[in-house]
Amino acid sequence: MLSINSKGDLLTKKSITRKIYNNQNIFSSLLKLSENEHSEKRRIELLKFSSKWACTEHTGRFSSLELETMLHDIAQKHPVKNKKVQTNSYLHVMTSSYSIGGHTPLANQWIKQSNENEKHSLVLLNQIVDIPSWLLKSISEKNGDVFQFDYQQDDLTRAMLLRDIAIEYDYIILHVDMHDIIPALAFSHTEFSRPIVFVNHADHTFSLGLSYSDIISDLSVDGANFTQTKRGKVNSSIVTIPIKIDSHPLKTRVEALSELNLTLEKDQKVLLSMASAYKFHFFENYPFIDMALTLLESNPNLLIFVIGPDKQQDKKWQEAYQKSNGKLNAIGYKEHDEVLLYKSITDIYIDSFPFISYTSFLEFAAKGIPSLSLKTELNALDILKDTPNFCNDTHQLISVIQNIINNDDTSIYDLSQKVMLSYAPNELWKKKKYELLSSIPKQHSLHWDFSHKSNVDTYDIELYLIGQGRSPKALFFKKIDPVNNLKIMLIFLKFKHLNYITLLPYFFKIIKTIFKRVK
DSSP states (O other), X not given: XXXXXXXXXXXXXXXXXXXXXXXXXXXXXXXXXXXXXXXXXXXXXXXXXXXXXXXXXXXXXXXXXXXXXXXXXXXXXXXXOOOOOXXXXXXXXESOOOSSSSHHHHHHHHHHSSOTTOEEEEEESSOOSOOOHHHHHHHHHXXXXXXXXXXXXXXXXXXHHXXXXXXXXXXXXXXXXXTOOHHHHHHOSTTOOSOEEEEOSSXXXXXXXXXXXXXXEESXXXXXXXXXXXXXXXXXXXXXXXXXXXXXXXXXXXXXXXXXXXXXXXXXXXXXXXXXXXXXXXXXXXXXXXXXXXXXXXXXXXXXXXXXXXXXXXXXXXXXXXHTTTSEEEEEOOOHXXXXXXXXXXXXXEOOSSSOOHHHHHHHHTTTOOEEEEOOSXXXXXXXTTSTTEESSHHHHHHHHHHHHHOSOOGGGOOHHHHHXXXXXXXXXXXXXXXXXXXXXXXXXXXXXXXXXXXXXXXXXXXXXXXXXXXXXXXXXXXXXXXXXXXXXXXXXXXXXXXXXXXXXXXXXXXHHHHHHHO
16 A cells, blocks of 8 residues: 655555554653643643644544543542432533534434433533534523633543533433543543533544543444454444435425526536535545546546535645536535435545544435445444445445446435334434433443553554654644743654644744743
């Protein structure tokens, strides 16, 4: 396997493996730096930085006993307040909620598909943008409260607020970012008693949470196997993604085209994909674009829309639009009603890759639209297994698309019944959720018997390359004190990771701060 990075350097399996181990060494050094820090406040900031590093720069590790142990040691120093538990109450905890993406609708369905006599409340730990109105509506309908923390408060303060609220609820349901240290500081205490469910919405990457979660709610068989083999042996169960099933029938093609102000030529087919822009980006390449352009060369009557990426904001998509004479069109974010119109004119749906998008795929497949997905190293939906909709490579994907274009009968690609059976938020899905909840003890406990995987395998190499297409440069946290900032800088210098650091602004800030102290 070969790839080219932005500097034109050839990346081989051996060189990528070396880079991953280098990231692992940086992670270990950051943990050591945290361990040696005596100030609780400064240690928390270092642990936060370490967790973020493990998530954004792949280290070959998917959990960290050392990191969670240090967070536990801090949590243990702050006593738990005993409070009366509200009957039939559930507290949902999110780092942030968003109007787009999959994990907020996932949390929303956990709330909506619940019994009438239950109270469901929501805590937002780091909410900066507006909370989606439909999420607030779901909480209101379940007689719940919304607690939006001040994101400018320090993590320990927010953690103690979270703990004080959570102790009053029967169950805690975590829909948090995988690197968020606040839940660990809140719940990693031997006297915290309320059972915790960790919803594993990003089941392919590093995560905190194994020590303080009583059960992991995985989304698929692949996700559950990943949890056990790569993060460590833990208590887990599968509750699939409950997608929103739109009750409105699709409009006729003529009606939808009129409302979209579009014109199609006779016999012209429409292929569509929808996901966040980064999900189409692989390292320095856009394999989806390459596939689409190849497909258009042999199919002049094909038109491809991509919702999410925007050709006005991304040069690669702009070039693809021009090269295809407007037939490969990245049209940016669209509101729900407009997405429904595009569904009405779609003949074939293709899942994004290399990052797949569970929710978008299921929503199109539920309408009976032939929906195809490319096999990647990331965990796949269970219903795709052993179906012609699941393609091993882009050559097979193109071949299947070609077959659909050339044949009127597309019934073998119709997954709508399977989607409705396994992913519709119905009584069967609700039953699975309550089976998971009933399987965990009423009393919360900590779990320290998990072990992390440290060797580098093929999955790690693929994940590293995928991550390079979206990883931001590792910036030093402004809250970290100048001395530790300097130590972090030296760690990066030691392992020659200068290309990941925006160095000079922080260097001058450190020097300026130290100079002020000397004066």
